[in-house]
Amino acid sequence: MFKLTGKHAVITGGGSGIGKAIATLFAQQGAVVHIIELNADAAQQAAQQITAAGNQAFAYSADVTNQQQIIDTFQSIGKIDILVNNAGIAHVGNVEKTAEADFERVYSVNVKGAYNCLFAAIPVMKANGGGVIVSMASIASSVGIADRFAYSMSKGAIHAMSMSIARDYLHDNIRSNSISPARVHTPFVDGFISKNYAGQEAEMFQKLSQSQPIGRMAKPEEVAGLALYLCSEEAGFITGCDYPIDGGFIKLNN
Incomplete structure (x- = not known):
């Protein structure tokens, strides 16, 4: 079960942490993995580790905030069956302690970055007959987290964009879901x-x-396992959903 044999999967921020765990697991399950990272060395190292294990991975140095870079990168990949919007940054501070430059940086990477990838991937998926998108939201998109104003804004946007994509592309055989981890x-x-x-x-x-x-x-591998399920054929009836993976944070913190 949960095989991705022959699928081409793009993972942003796939050079470390959750993204690397997703890239590694997807490759183990048969996917051809395309790692997009701002840090070229991290992307290359992750891809080399995957290929050393006998699986397929390619590394790309690209900035998710640069739409043309992302479009060019996605076009060079060609076939995209799976997109995992994972790249993101954090920020500590309430609204009074969030400088405009910090707010714009979080927005640019977390929100615009995901938009750029969706903008580039959707036409490719439509041309190929469909695809699956998983976007990394957060528990901060569902509950109030102290001193995470800008970060919460960005993850709320990820959640909303994921649902919007799911609705707009139902008839293009494109599924879209989000994952909301607690701390990993x-x-x-x-x-x-x-x-x-x-x-x-x-x-x-x-x-x-x-x-x-x-x-x-959580362990990165636990988040990767959920992403694998959502991108597999076994989850073919699931779209427009958000999946907390939070150790009980949302429902049991009372």
């Missing part, structure tokens, strides 16, 4: 904690872990 333990999270909570790393890691009722952060 990745190198990104470690760097985020170090940057924003210097000197309190261990305490903050424990606090963030315990904020999930299940008592820990």
Whole structure:
């Protein structure tokens, strides 16, 4: 079950963390993986690790905020069966502590970046007879998270865009769903904690872990497993849905 044999899958931000876990698992399940990353070295290393295991992967250095770069990259790939909108950045601060430049940067990467990929991928998918899109939202798109104003804005937009795509392209055989993780333990999270909570790393890691009722952060591989299911033929009846993978955060934090 959950085979992607011969499918061409584009994963943005696929050079590390959740994106890398998705790229690795999709390749193991038979997909030809196309990793798009701003960090060319990270993309290349991830692709090399996948090919060293006997699977197929290609790396592309592209900026999701640059529409023409993304269009050109997607056209060079040619066939796209699956798109995973995973690239994103975070920001700490309420509205008063969110500078205009920070707000615009989060919007540019998280929202415009996903839009650019959708804009480029949809025509290719239509020409190929359909496809599947999974976009990475967040629990912040469903519940209020303290000091995450800009980030919450961006993930709410991801959720809404995912639903809109699902509705607009029903008759083009394109399915669109989103995944809303709670906190996932990745190198990104470690760097985020170090940057924003210097000197309190261990305490903050424990606090963030315990904020999930299940008592820990998710593993990138767990998110990848859900993405695999949603992109597989077994999920062919699923579109227009958001899937929390949150250790009980949304429903059980009471």
